[in-house]
Amino acid sequence: MLDIIVTNLPALQVVVPLVAAPVCAMLGRGDRSWAFATLVSFLTFAISVSLFVAAYGGEPISYEMGGWAPPIGIEYRIDVLNAFVLMIVSGIAALVMPYARRSVASEIPAERQAFFYTAFLLCLTGLLGVTITGDAFNVFVFLEISSLSTYALVASGAWRNKRALTAAYNYLIMGTVGATFFVIGIGMLYMITGTLNMADLAVRIAEHGDSRTLRMGFVFIFIGIGLKLAMFPLHLWLPNAYSFAPSAVTSFIAATATKVAVYVLLRFMFTVFGFDYAFQASTLENVLLPVAIVAMFAASLVAIFQDDLKRMLAYSSIAQIGYMLLGLAFLTHTGLVATIVHLFNHAVTKGALFMVAGCFVLSAGTSSISSLRGVGRDMPWTTAAFVAGGLSLIGLPLTVGFISKWYLVQASLELGWWPVALLIMGSSLLAVIYVWRVVEAAYLQPAPEGVIRREAPLSMLVPAWILVGLSIWFGIDASLTTTAASRAADTLIGSSQILWQE
Amino acid sequence: MKHHSILRVVSKLLIPPIILYALYVQWHGDYGPGGGFQAGVVFAVAFILYALVYGVDEMMRILPPRLLHALAGIGVLIYAGTGVVTMLLGENFLGYNVLAHDPKHGQEWGIIVVELGVGITVASVMMSIFIAFACHNPPIKDEEW
Amino acid sequence: MPDIVLDLDFALGHYNYWMFVILMMTGLYVTVSRGNLIKKIVGLNLFQTSVFMLYISMGKIIGGTAPILTGDPDTVYSNPLPHVLILTAIVVGIATTALALALVIRISETLGTVEEDDILKMEHEMDFGVRKPGGGSR
Numbered sequence: 001m002l003d004i005i006v007t008n009l010p011a012l013q014v015v016v017p018l019v020a021a022p023v024c025a026m027l028g029r030g031d032r033s034w035a036f037a038t039l040v041s042f043l044t045f046a047i048s049v050s051l052f053v054a055a056y057g058g059e060p061i062s063y064e065m066g067g068w069a070p071p072i073g074i075e076y077r078i079d080v081l082n083a084f085v086l087m088i089v090s091g092i093a094a095l096v097m098p099y100a101r102r103s104v105a106s107e108i109p110a111e112r113q114a115f116f117y118t119a120f121l122l123c124l125t126g127l128l129g130v131t132i133t134g135d136a137f138n139v140f141v142f143l144e145i146s147s148l149s150t151y152a153l154v155a156s157g158a159w160r161n162k163r164a165l166t167a168a169y170n171y172l173i174m175g176t177v178g179a180t181f182f183v184i185g186i187g188m189l190y191m192i193t194g195t196l197n198m199a200d201l202a203v204r205i206a207e208h209g210d211s212r213t214l215r216m217g218f219v220f221i222f223i224g225i226g227l228k229l230a231m232f233p234l235h236l237w238l239p240n241a242y243s244f245a246p247s248a249v250t251s252f253i254a255a256t257a258t259k260v261a262v263y264v265l266l267r268f269m270f271t272v273f274g275f276d277y278a279f280q281a282s283t284l285e286n287v288l289l290p291v292a293i294v295a296m297f298a299a300s301l302v303a304i305f306q307d308d309l310k311r312m313l314a315y316s317s318i319a320q321i322g323y324m325l326l327g328l329a330f331l332t333h334t335g336l337v338a339t340i341v342h343l344f345n346h347a348v349t350k351g352a353l354f355m356v357a358g359c360f361v362l363s364a365g366t367s368s369i370s371s372l373r374g375v376g377r378d379m380p381w382t383t384a385a386f387v388a389g390g391l392s393l394i395g396l397p398l399t400v401g402f403i404s405k406w407y408l409v410q411a412s413l414e415l416g417w418w419p420v421a422l423l424i425m426g427s428s429l430l431a432v433i434y435v436w437r438v439v440e441a442a443y444l445q446p447a448p449e450g451v452i453r454r455e456a457p458l459s460m461l462v463p464a465w466i467l468v469g470l471s472i473w474f475g476i477d478a479s480l481t482t483t484a485a486s487r488a489a490d491t492l493i494g495s496s497q498i499l500w501q502e
Numbered sequence: 503m504k505h506h507s508i509l510r511v512v513s514k515l516l517i518p519p520i521i522l523y524a525l526y527v528q529w530h531g532d533y534g535p536g537g538g539f540q541a542g543v544v545f546a547v548a549f550i551l552y553a554l555v556y557g558v559d560e561m562m563r564i565l566p567p568r569l570l571h572a573l574a575g576i577g578v579l580i581y582a583g584t585g586v587v588t589m590l591l592g593e594n595f596l597g598y599n600v601l602a603h604d605p606k607h608g609q610e611w612g613i614i615v616v617e618l619g620v621g622i623t624v625a626s627v628m629m630s631i632f633i634a635f636a637c638h639n640p641p642i643k644d645e646e647w
Numbered sequence: 648m649p650d651i652v653l654d655l656d657f658a659l660g661h662y663n664y665w666m667f668v669i670l671m672m673t674g675l676y677v678t679v680s681r682g683n684l685i686k687k688i689v690g691l692n693l694f695q696t697s698v699f700m701l702y703i704s705m706g707k708i709i710g711g712t713a714p715i716l717t718g719d720p721d722t723v724y725s726n727p728l729p730h731v732l733i734l735t736a737i738v739v740g741i742a743t744t745a746l747a748l749a750l751v752i753r754i755s756e757t758l759g760t761v762e763e764d765d766i767l768k769m770e771h772e773m774d775f776g777v778r779k780p781g782g783g784s785r
Contacts, residue, residue: 004589004590004592008589008594008595011585011589011594011595015582015585015586015595018578018582019578019579019582019586021578022574022575022576022578022579023575023579025571025575026571026572026575063594064594065594065595065596066594066595066596066597066598067593067594067596067597067598067599137732137735140736141735141739144739144742144743148739148742148743148746151746151750152746155750155753158753158757162757162758163770163773165750165753165754165757165758166754166758166766166770168750169684169747169750169751169754172743172746172747172750173678173687173691173747176691176695176743177675177678177691177694179739180694180695180698183698183736184671184698184701187698187701187702187705187729190705190729191705196728533715534713534715535713535715539734539738624738631745634749635748635749635752638752
């Protein structure tokens, strides 16, 4: 029995939440479906940890769906990079689920909660599927499973604020356009190569060489994923979707959905198209690099002027995505390490911060910064968690934010691009301003008269503090994350350099 | 709709062949074009036609939304359950070879069961979508389109 | 890159791609330009349908039949894989449309309109508590 489970772990990673979703819908009301979904999220986390351990040791794991060998069948392929991302996604899910019970109970009517958790599990299924699969079209299918359930989850914020509906609608339109662009790109690649398996695609694209169809395919895929990951000028769906979604949903998708999209971008850019594809290199340098830098500044500047805490954090997310894309645009080993490390670091930091915002929503009924005056005395633990997370967002030493920026600065100095290094530090100063606004309101301003704000319940505080703890732990001892990221970068670069060499 | 006798008679004549055709598409999928997706949609169409002519309440008497939601879940479980059974029999997920005495029959049986699950899910999801829109109150006014 | 030479036979022979491009741009234009939320969905559907056409026409082989073994070794079969992929994409498209329509119904119930201009005006009011001077952007 045990060996059956071990050999089928890659399939189980996706199948367990997939099967659990309809069961969860049938369980009916509130607590039962919550308990079940929580159990499932723990189970998927356990599976992804064991997959990570297996993939970290050596060769990539290949699993043939239905026993059909690749490139004909669908292959699940797990190397260090996607094992790492799988662990982030399922780990955040396992922390958000315990958090969700109280938060969801206050934001969603009881008879709808079973469907809420069903959509949550489907979203988890989709994100894990995108990450684990080695088949290009399968990526699209899972991407849409996760996106469709995310639209529904965002719209479920309508019980608190009806603007969630328009936010979800806009997200749906832009997300679908993005996904369709992505499919067009895959269609072009299929026309050239006649295959959909990523590893096989890489070999055949390298054999085929450069062509106009290949370039069009590249651009369609690049823009399509760009829409999904809220690359700077394509980010318009993100602020509203994050601010009006239920708090638990925001902390889950902010920590995972964009990270998975960044992973898809990495996978396509480097595994499929190859690290030394010249057209790609020039695109990254001439398009992605400026876009990333503008994102870091423009989004941070907008964040400063927001009055709503969740909205401010959402704009900060766009800026942080700018850092990830910046690391990618360097096209060096160190740059890739920075991107991959920042995937983890930002997931941990932003997950914690949005959880804190959810605690404020639960106790104070709102997340507007002006109504958080004096909250530091009423809710000391929650506010302290915000401060710790905010420091990591700024990139202070001893937090994970510092590690990411350290690698980014190092990568830019390696290339001799010292203005970029200065810009990275400059944009961190903007983060100081928007974090300080909240800290000032929470600690230095007097609380309004007659307002009672009780400390958030333990079930919400503990997950938030676990994430804060992780962000400090891996800020002090980053050896595990950086080694994993370094190995992942090795596999990305290593696999592609073999391909394009004549 | 009492007075629309032509619609009532024609739809009564049409519904049985539509259902029959759906079943044909469902079960004939391994000898010709067909399968669960198409069959499920055609099957749902029969009931949707019935609801259009006789009213949604009549349709919900036989297929209440709760039942449809349950069926949608059961379809997914049939699909995934087949995969779990093949895993327990020592193959990969959805590796049908082990389902029968030889791989060829295994593939045939496996795909039939899986497509049955797909068909049930697609049909019940299409009908639930229809009911969700049709029963929605208040209905959208004509000026809003 | 070879020099670009206008080859009329080549250009007309690939008429399926022209249709794809026209449909796709029409759909995208409707999605972006219309202010009515339902018309946006119509545009989105057109956009998705264009991709279905791209895939299906790409799998067609002239003279090819449905890929079911006929026993005759000379039979030419069409490529079934793009069709299967598009079956999945159609299902995704249906789900997207249903969800989008459901959202529009809820929007029309809560806000009383499905025109983007009116919605933006209302949201502006919610944000700043004042009516936007001069009405919408049109």
